[in-house]
Amino acid sequence: MDFTLSEDQSALAELAAKILSDLCPPDALRAHEQRGDPVFEKAWATLAESGLLGIALPEAVDGGGYGILEAALVAEQIGRHVVPVPYLPTVAAAIALAGIDADAHGALLRQVAAGTAVVAVATEPGAITGGQPSTSADADGRLTGDRHSVVWAAQADHLLVDAATDDGTVGLYLVPAGPAVAIVPEDAMWGLPQATVELAGAAAIKVGDAADVVRLVEISTALSCAAVAGLCEGAIRITATYVSEREQFGVRIGTFQAVGQRMADAYIDTQGVHLTARQAAWRLGAGVPATEQLHIAKFWAADGGHRVAHAAQHLHGGIGMDVDYPIHRYFRWIKVMELQLGSGTEHLRSLGARLAAEPV
Incomplete structure (x- = not known):
């Protein structure tokens, strides 16, 4: 296959690299770590202002109309400059929700593109290799169960969680932060915030199936x-x-x-x-x-x-x-x-x- 990027893709990658190299040199990262803030807010806001947070979302929800490869190019630069922002789970969740029903989730997707919403992904660790979710969903769509090592859980406005009903049917659920969603912080060696998420009959909206x-x-x-x-x-x-x-x-x-x-x-x-x-x-x-x-x-x-x-x-x-x-x-x-x-x-x-x- 041809790995050459198009002009638009190259421009997107260069824009992300310029923003993050200017805002997040080692000295700035060290100062950020000393402040103890979880999110590098200036970088997050600038990525939003430049349209990079919504680059892979439909234009109808204020996105850039590009795709997963373009989002991955931005992710490369997040890694290249080790920038502590909740880009990976938030953008992955937004792309998935847009693919399911962009109109139904339009308000949340617009917030993601604007940098005013964070979504954490709390799926079963073995989901891609065929694992069955341990979280259960009752007849009213309320979720019960624990998920460990969920990155950016404490900062998230919503979580995407996979759960199974009594008959074994697997679904994808959107869970807003609330009293029934307990966040127990974990110590993590990489410096990013992660936590155990304890769901105790948490209200949720079923947004998708096993696929x-x-x-x-x-x-x-x-x-x-x-x-x-x-x-x-x-x-x-x-x-x-x-x-x-x-x-x-x-x-x-x-x-x-x-x-x-x-x-x-x-x-x-x-x-x-x-x-x-x-x-x-x-x-x-x-x-x-x-x-x-x-x-x-x-x-x-x-x-x-x-x-x-x-x-x-x-x-x-x-x-x-x-x-x-x-x-x-x-x-x-x-x-x-x-x-x-x-x-x-x-x-x-x-x-x-x-x-x-x-x-x-």
Whole structure:
């Protein structure tokens, strides 16, 4: 396939890169972390003002009229600059809701595009690999059950949750924040807010069926893989600069053969993550079969991302342990996202099962 971006796509990616590089250099991220604010509000507001939050939503709801690939290009830059904003779940949820019924959810979608609403995705971790939701829905559509490690749950105005009725029918439910939705904060190594969500007869609106749950998880996976591609690119760029300047025994360590080989391997892994993520996003947005490509992309994001993160951290030596230096953010984000939405092993098993089931 041709991986060349169109002029519009290149312009969108460049706009996102310019906004985030200007607003979120390492010093600004460090100051943000010291304030203890969960969302980098200036970046979030600027992404909204520039139309990037609604880039993949229909024009009828104040969106840009583009698709999942364009949303993934923005996600790459979120990762590239490790920006703490609730882009991934909010945009994934908005794209899924727009695909189900943009008119019915128009008010919420307009709020997402304007940056005034946050949506958290609280689906079963194994949904993309065939897991059955543990959350239950009663006859009145009230949900009961717990979901762990839900990112941006405390900041969310709504949650998208998959649940099953007594007869095993799976549905997708939109849950507004309220008294029956308890948010229990969790300590997370990557610095982003996440929580256990406890639903105790929470009022909800059924917005889709089992196929819509899968679609939501697929979109979430595509955007997650794109963000990891950006993280890997950012990590190796910082590392390349470091090994080109750091000297030992009077020479720059980048000239050492072992260092050069490690950097080359990390570059190859980054390209693998990048290309498989873009292929999956393109296929998903184009409406062609993408299940296998999503499994492949998530495997690369988990496995290749793991190698890139460790190589970058290792090549920095002791300075990599200094939180005043930016490389730690890339390591922590990549390591957390390695296991989100299914590990590399889980996706390989699912891919293998699909291949084994095909007639020879």
